[in-house]
Amino acid sequence: MSLITTILGRLVKAAITLLAIAVLNFFLIHAAPGDPAAVLAGEAGAADPLFIAQLRERFGLDQPLYVQLWSYVKNVLTLDLGYSFRQGMPVYDLIAQRLPATLLLTLSSFVISLSLGIAFGVAAAARVGKASDSVLTTIALLFYATPLYWAALMAVLVFSVQLGWLPGFGYETVGSGYSGLARAWDILQHLILPALTLGLFFMAVYMRMTRASMLEVSQMDFVKTARAKGLSGPVIRRRHILRNALLPVVTLAGLQAGQLIGGAVLTETVFAWPGIGRLMFESLEARDYNTILGVFLVSAAMVIVFNILTDIVYRIVDPRIGAKS
Amino acid sequence: MNFLKTTTFLIAAGLATPLLAQDAGGRIDIVVQPEPPSLMLGLVQNGPTQLVAGDIYESLLRYNTDLEPQPSLAKSWEISEDGLTYTFHLQDGVKWHDGEPFTSADVVFSADVFLRETHARMRSSLAYVDSIEAPDDQTVVFKLKTPFGPFIGVFEAGTMPMIPKHIYEGTDYANNPMNATPIGTGPFKFESWEKGSYIHLVKNEDYYLEGKPHLDEVYYRVIPDAASRAVAFETGEVDVLPGGSVENWDVQRLTELDNTCSTGKGWEFFAPHAFMWLNNREGPTADVRFRQAVMYAMDREFVKDVVWNGFGKVATGPVSSKTNFYSDDVTQYDYNPEKAKELLAEMGYDGTPVSILPLPYGETWQRWAEAVRQNLQEVGITVDIDSADVAGWNEKTSQWDYDMAFTYLYQYGDPALGVSRNYVESQIEKGSPWNNVEGYRNPEMDAKWAAAAVSPSPDERTKIYSEIQKEIVDDVPVAWLLEIEFPTIYNCNVQDLVTTGIGVSDGLRDAWIKQE
Numbered sequence: 001m002s003l004i005t006t007i008l009g010r011l012v013k014a015a016i017t018l019l020a021i022a023v024l025n026f027f028l029i030h031a032a033p034g035d036p037a038a039v040l041a042g043e044a045g046a047a048d049p050l051f052i053a054q055l056r057e058r059f060g061l062d063q064p065l066y067v068q069l070w071s072y073v074k075n076v077l078t079l080d081l082g083y084s085f086r087q088g089m090p091v092y093d094l095i096a097q098r099l100p101a102t103l104l105l106t107l108s109s110f111v112i113s114l115s116l117g118i119a120f121g122v123a124a125a126a127r128v129g130k131a132s133d134s135v136l137t138t139i140a141l142l143f144y145a146t147p148l149y150w151a152a153l154m155a156v157l158v159f160s161v162q163l164g165w166l167p168g169f170g171y172e173t174v175g176s177g178y179s180g181l182a183r184a185w186d187i188l189q190h191l192i193l194p195a196l197t198l199g200l201f202f203m204a205v206y207m208r209m210t211r212a213s214m215l216e217v218s219q220m221d222f223v224k225t226a227r228a229k230g231l232s233g234p235v236i237r238r239r240h241i242l243r244n245a246l247l248p249v250v251t252l253a254g255l256q257a258g259q260l261i262g263g264a265v266l267t268e269t270v271f272a273w274p275g276i277g278r279l280m281f282e283s284l285e286a287r288d289y290n291t292i293l294g295v296f297l298v299s300a301a302m303v304i305v306f307n308i309l310t311d312i313v314y315r316i317v318d319p320r321i322g323a324k325s
Numbered sequence: 326m327n328f329l330k331t332t333t334f335l336i337a338a339g340l341a342t343p344l345l346a347q348d349a350g351g352r353i354d355i356v357v358q359p360e361p362p363s364l365m366l367g368l369v370q371n372g373p374t375q376l377v378a379g380d381i382y383e384s385l386l387r388y389n390t391d392l393e394p395q396p397s398l399a400k401s402w403e404i405s406e407d408g409l410t411y412t413f414h415l416q417d418g419v420k421w422h423d424g425e426p427f428t429s430a431d432v433v434f435s436a437d438v439f440l441r442e443t444h445a446r447m448r449s450s451l452a453y454v455d456s457i458e459a460p461d462d463q464t465v466v467f468k469l470k471t472p473f474g475p476f477i478g479v480f481e482a483g484t485m486p487m488i489p490k491h492i493y494e495g496t497d498y499a500n501n502p503m504n505a506t507p508i509g510t511g512p513f514k515f516e517s518w519e520k521g522s523y524i525h526l527v528k529n530e531d532y533y534l535e536g537k538p539h540l541d542e543v544y545y546r547v548i549p550d551a552a553s554r555a556v557a558f559e560t561g562e563v564d565v566l567p568g569g570s571v572e573n574w575d576v577q578r579l580t581e582l583d584n585t586c587s588t589g590k591g592w593e594f595f596a597p598h599a600f601m602w603l604n605n606r607e608g609p610t611a612d613v614r615f616r617q618a619v620m621y622a623m624d625r626e627f628v629k630d631v632v633w634n635g636f637g638k639v640a641t642g643p644v645s646s647k648t649n650f651y652s653d654d655v656t657q658y659d660y661n662p663e664k665a666k667e668l669l670a671e672m673g674y675d676g677t678p679v680s681i682l683p684l685p686y687g688e689t690w691q692r693w694a695e696a697v698r699q700n701l702q703e704v705g706i707t708v709d710i711d712s713a714d715v716a717g718w719n720e721k722t723s724q725w726d727y728d729m730a731f732t733y734l735y736q737y738g739d740p741a742l743g744v745s746r747n748y749v750e751s752q753i754e755k756g757s758p759w760n761n762v763e764g765y766r767n768p769e770m771d772a773k774w775a776a777a778a779v780s781p782s783p784d785e786r787t788k789i790y791s792e793i794q795k796e797i798v799d800d801v802p803v804a805w806l807l808e809i810e811f812p813t814i815y816n817c818n819v820q821d822l823v824t825t826g827i828g829v830s831d832g833l834r835d836a837w838i839k840q841e
Contacts, residue, residue, distance in 0.1 A: 034716030038756075040362070042719040043371035044445060047757045051445040058499055086362045087520070088504055097520055156556055169557055174523050174544050175352065272548040272557075274521030282359065282549075287716045 003315065007308060014304040021300045022076050025293050026069055035061055036086055036287045059085045076297065082290035086283075091294035095276060099298075101171055102275035105267070106260040108191060109199035114253055117203040121210025122242060126233075128215060137211070143204035152197045152270040159193060166193055169272040194271040198264055202256050206249055213245035220244075246317055254310030258303035262295070350528075350541040351838040353819060355565040355829070356554050357524065357545040364515065364524070365504040366486040367435070367493075368443050372830070375483045376567060377545050380526055380832040381422075382509035383487060385413050385432070385465075386480035388826045390593050392649065392738045394477055395825070398427070398487060398510060399465075408472035408781035413480075415463045419533045421489050422514045429459035434490035436467075443498055450479045450742070453779075472781035475739030481594065481827065484737070512538035512834040522547060539837035551687060555579060564819055567829045568592060568811025573634045573689050579814050586817040589636070589810045591828015596645035596743075597811070599733040601681070601697075601804040605764040608728050609679055609706075614672040616801035619729075620658035622665035622704040623697055629807055632692050636812060640805040642798045643744050644790065645736050647808060652791040655798040665704040678707040682722070682730040685715050690731060693806075722758045732758070733809060738826070740790055741778035748802060749774050765802035 037055035041047035056062045060071070075082050081091035124136040143151075160168030167173070172186050217223065218241050226236045265277035276295060283291040314321045357376055363369045366378035385399040394402075399413040419427040437457045440447040453473040458466050469476065479485055487510060492503050507515050510533075513526035524545040528538055546563055548554045555575040557563045559582065568591070571579065580587045603610040603619065610616060625639045644651045679701075683694035698708045713721055722730050736743035746752045749771045752760040770793060777789040813829055815822055821835040 032716065033713070033720040038719045038723065039716050040369070041445075042715065042723075042758055043362075044369070044759075047759050048445045048448065049754060049756050050448075052756055088363055088500075094520070101521075153552055153556075156553065161556055161560055164560075167562075168560060169548060169553060169562060170546075171522060174354070174546065175525065175542070269549045270553055272522070272546075272550070272553060274519065274547075278521060278549060285715055286362070 003312070006311075010308050010311070014301075014308070017304060018297065018300055019073075019076070022293070022297055023069070023073065025296045026072055029287075029289055029292055030065065030068075032287065034287050035059075036289060037061060039286050040086065072293070081294035081297070084283075084288055084291045086286050086288040087291065091290050094279065094291060095294055095298055098274060098276040098279050099261075101273060102261060102264060102268070102277060104187075104191065105194055105198065105273055105275060106264050108195040109202075109264075110253075110256060110260065112195060113199035113202035113256070114206055114249075116199075117206025118210050118242075118246075118249065120203075121207040122214060122237065124207065124211045125214035125218070126237065128211075136207070140204040140207045143200040144208070146200070148197065148201065148266050149270060151200060152194070152267060155193050155197050156270070166190075168193065171274050194267050194273055197271075198267040202252075205252060209249055209252060210245060213248055214241055217241045217245045243317065247314065250310060250313050250317060254306055254313075257306040257309070260306075261302050262299040350539065352542045352544065353540055353565060353833065353836065353838070354544045354546055354563040356548060356557070356563050356567060356570045358547070358554065358567075358570045359549070360521065360547045361524075363504060364507045364518075366483065366507075366509075367439055367488045368499060368504065370444065370446070370483050375830045377524055377526070378486070378507065378509075379482055379511075379827070379830045380513035380543065380834075381507050381511045381515055382482050383511050383832075384480050384482045384485045385415075385487075386477075387831060388478070388481060388594055388738065389824075390590050390826045392478070392593055392826050394480070397480075397482075398432075399480070404477065408474075409469045411467040411469075411476065413465045413467075415465070416533050417463070419510050420531050421491075421510055422508045422529060423489075423492075424531075425489065425491050427487070427489075427510050428462045429465045430462075431487055431490045432465045433457050433459050434494060435488040436485055439488045439493060439498065440485060444484075446737075446742075447479070447484055449746075450476065450484075471779045473741070473779055474781070474783070474786050475737075475741045475778070478738040478742065482831065483827070511832055513540075513543055513832070516542075534834075538834050540833060543833055551575075558814065561816075564816040565822065565829065566814040568813050571814070572687060573632070573636065576636070576812055576814065577634055580812075584817045585814065586819075587812045587814045588823055589812050591813060591823035591826070591830075592811060593647050593826035594736075594738045595827070596647040596736040596738075597733045597809040598640060598643075598645050598736055598744075599731070599806045599809050600640065601806065602722065602727065602730045602732060602763040603801070603804055604725065604728050605766075605802060606725065609674060609677050610728055612672050613800060614668045615674060616804065617658075617799075618665040618668040618672075618674075618704065618706075619701065619804050620801055621661040621668070622706070623658075623700045623804070623806075624660040625806060626660065628693060628696050632689060632696055633807065633809075636810040638808045638810070640808050642794045642805060643748065643803075644740055644794055645808050648736050648738055648740070650740050650787055650790040652794045654791060655794050662700075662704050669705060674706070676705075676707050678709055679728040680709045680711045682711045682713065682718065682727045684731045684733070685713060685718050694731060719758050722762055723756050725755065725762065725764065729804070730762075731806075732762075734759070740793075741774075745774040745778065748797065763803050765800070767797075767800065770797060 036059055037052050040055055041052045084091050084094055087094060120136055124133045127133045156168040159166045167190050171190055178186050223240055226240050261276055262280060264275060265281050268275040268277045280292060280295040357373050359373055361373040361377060364374060364378045366374060366382045383398050385397060387395045387397045389395055398416055400416045402413045404411050415429060421427055441451055453469050453471060455468045455470045489508050492508055493501060512529050512532050514529050516525040516527045518524045526543045528541050548557050551572050555571045558566050558579055579585060603616050605611055629637055629639055641653055642655050681694050681698060684690040694710050698710055701708045721727050734743060734747060746760055748761060748765055750766045753764055754760055773789050773793050777786050780786050813823060818839045820837050820839055824835045825831045
């Protein structure tokens with residue numbers, strides 16, 4: 001019962017937050033120099049004032065700003081994201097087209113980084129002070145410090161150009177005509193490099209955090225009690241230490257999950273992955289107002305949803321949290 | 326006798342082999358960068374759009390690398406003695422991609438109705454046109470108000486694409502749903518567009534030229550990162566890198582790869598001409614001596630050799646040496662810092678800082694701005710480098726909010742189309758980065774530009790343009806930098822890739838793949 005009321009309360013707050021974000025975004029994007037008409041005219045190689053005036057009128061940019069804001073807010077309230085004049089498509093369709101690729105990439109990298117990060121963290125904590133612990137922490141530090149862009153290019157150079165093991169670009173083999181399982185296998189091969197590259201940083205973070213947290217918890221009294229009871233090492237680690245050590249990792253995972261939509265711009269760019277991060281960046285450069293506002297809004301909604309989910313996961317990992325509130 | 330036989334046989338074999346290979350079809354992957362906003366060439370004319378849409382749409386003529394008109398949708402044409410009447414005879418049996426016949430009514434609709442409304446560059450040429458008529462299905466007659474020398478140069482796909490009347494007549498052009506699936510007469514048909522990944526075109530089986538196109542399909546690949554584009558070529562993922570799609574320092578490395586060819590041809594029509602707008606209205610740049618000092622202070626050969634890796638040619642004035650009407654009888658601004666310092670001392674330059682706005686088109690342009698800053702600092706000019714993204718650059722230049730701003734303009738084959746717009750007073754108007762942004766005013770010169778445009782005699786035009794170049798180069802309204810060369814890099818198996826002065830952007834009508 002209390003869980004449901006909490007969630008309902010959070011949802012109401014979330015709706016208000018989202019609306020505020022939408023309005024703020026609107027002003028931010030309009031504060032940037034230039035507008036979509038000027039960009040389109042700039043690309044045309046020639047323009048006269050008539051041409052630009054025509055574009056502005058078509059895009060509704062000739063209206064006063066408050067009129068534009070009002071029509072935008074009305075659209076948002078009716079869940080209409082508007083029309084991209086640059087791409088000649090409803091923004092909803094544009095986002096829906098790009099969302100699957102991004103979710104596939106970011107979710108796989110999320111799963112990879114979280115599972116490997118926790119696994120290595122546990123392993124390192126269990127061997128604290130030994131050589132294997134040092135090797136693992138050093139590697140994690142390296143991943144943590146490597147710029148994503150560089151790591152991505154190096155991955156392409158090594159695994160795609162030099163070794164030729166994996167495709168370096170794109171979502172699938174263009175024009176291959178694959179379908180069904182063959183297509184899934186093809187996409188999986190294309191997915192490996194970008195998902196791993198994108199996951200490296202967070203994997204390192206999860207590993208370091210899990211390791212530190214495990215070490216801290218293992219000093220606590222209830223662990224000594226468990227040991228005194230005669231429980232085996234692996235059982236103590238799994239049931240007593242890990243479960244308590246996971247809370248900070250969950251917090252961080254919630255943060256990473258919030259970035260599932262917008263956080264892969266660089267990876268998508270280097271690997272030519274047709275995702276939403278690139279759509280956002282390109283729309284920003286083109287001042288494609290409706291598209292960029294749409295992507296922002298969807299990302300903001302995603303962050304809020306994952307915050308709520310994180311809270312629920314807290315309660316599952318540590319039931320005491322729900323009881324206290 | 327035997328010898329003769331053998332020779333004949335060899336010749337026959339030599340002819341037969343490429344023909345067989347030419348017919349073999351195949352597929353080409355080309356980089357398109359950035360992803361075009363639309364493929365409807367009548368509505369959008371930016372570079373990436375034309376690169377892809379050049380396969381789908383055609384115009385009445387094409388232009389070879391010497392910029393001479395060649396048949397395209399018009400098989401022949403006549404220009405009257407007085408230069409006022411242009412008569413075009415259309416090819417027989419041309420069909421739109423949806424099967425409808427292409428006729429002179431489509432030409433009249435495209436030029437007189439559609440493009441007049443949507444195409445800024447075409448509109449300024451159409452101002453010289455009195456009437457466009459179709460006496461029969463296969464003939465179109467353009468009548469001009471006054472002679473207009475460059476008019477024979479406007480029948481190019483990006484300037485005057487043929488638009489299907491049966492699809493667009495009476496509709497709201499910008500919102501016509503058919504814009505998403507463009508219909509042209511060109512050698513390739515639109516098949517699909519996976520946004521963010523690729524655009525797929527397939528062979529037009531009903532193309533009016535027997536045996537063409539040779540290729541079965543073309544994929545235009547969207548790869549947003551310059552380094553990744555270079556790698557994509559290295560791994561054989563793409564066959565063609567159109568000019569400007571990789572950074573200059575990668576060009577040399579890539580051209581040294583096995584079976585890799587490159588060509589600087591195919592840019593004669595556009596002839597990109599780089600310069601810096603110098604704000605003629607205010608600040609130190611308003612003084613002609615300062616502007617001359619800038620010209621002497623810059624080591625433009627160094628920039629060409631280092632920043633552009635040797636590609637291009639230092640510009641001597643407003644007209645590109647790649648186009649007609651170029652004259653080198655002008656003051657030469659060699660690298661001469663001493664002379665620059667003298668000029669600055671003479672004007673009494675007080676150290677007022679000037680800002681440089683680079684073009685936000687990648688590393689090369691950033692480095693170029695840095696090289697210029699260093700040159701200017703060496704002669705005692707205080708310089709800041711400004712920065713902006715593409716939209717910001719557009720805003721600053723078109724609102725005249727700059728001291729010195731990098732840009733490059735296409736010449737479009739004739740000074741009256743691509744050059745004069747940057748120097749005549751009637752083109753001073755805020756809101757566009759494609760006109761007289763520097764604010765140069767010279768009424769005497771304006772009269773000459775106007776006279777050269779409408780003179781029916783090419784010799785007369787040459788004479789006037791030479792005078793203009795001689796005079797304007799001393800005024801330094803802008804700082805001319807470089808005739809840019811964008812080499813097209815491609816797999817050597819691809820043959821006849823660049824056959825016109827517009828190069829890859831003119832479509833792959835003639836391209837074929839050599840089988841090994």
